[in-house]
Amino acid sequence: MSERRRETLTYLVGYALALVLTLGAFAAVKWPIAAAGTTLAIILALALVQVIVQFRCFLHISLSRSSRHDLLLVLFASLIVTLMVSGTLVILFNLRDRMM
Numbered sequence: 001m002s003e004r005r006r007e008t009l010t011y012l013v014g015y016a017l018a019l020v021l022t023l024g025a026f027a028a029v030k031w032p033i034a035a036a037g038t039t040l041a042i043i044l045a046l047a048l049v050q051v052i053v054q055f056r057c058f059l060h061i062s063l064s065r066s067s068r069h070d071l072l073l074v075l076f077a078s079l080i081v082t083l084m085v086s087g088t089l090v091i092l093f094n095l096r097d098r099m100m
Contacts, residue, residue, distance in 0.1 A: 014057025021050045 025046045028039050055061045061071050 010057050010060075014053055017053045017057070018050060021046050021053065 025043050028042045028046070032039050034042070055071075055074070059070075059074070061067050061074065063071070
């Protein structure tokens with residue numbers, strides 16, 4: 001199988017998986033079959049799988065030796081963004097408590 005064909009197949013599989021996972025999350029909300037906490041857990045699990053599919057199929061990040069640096073870069077950037085967002089939320093909730 002040629003390299004171009006394999007890459008196109010990876011993109012198509014990734015697109016199909018992303019579409020199924022997104023529709024699954026919408027279906028879990030539109031037609032709830034469980035309690036709200038369980039539905040939230042289902043959505044979070046689908047989101048985690050979605051992130052893995054995006055990394056593997058579209059960003060071509062795997063656990064092989066050659067792409068470990070890319071994975072570490074993405075994880076570090078995610079850590080920085082998480083710290084910034086959580087710090088902002090702490091400040092905003094603190095200000096809200098002081099105002100009321």
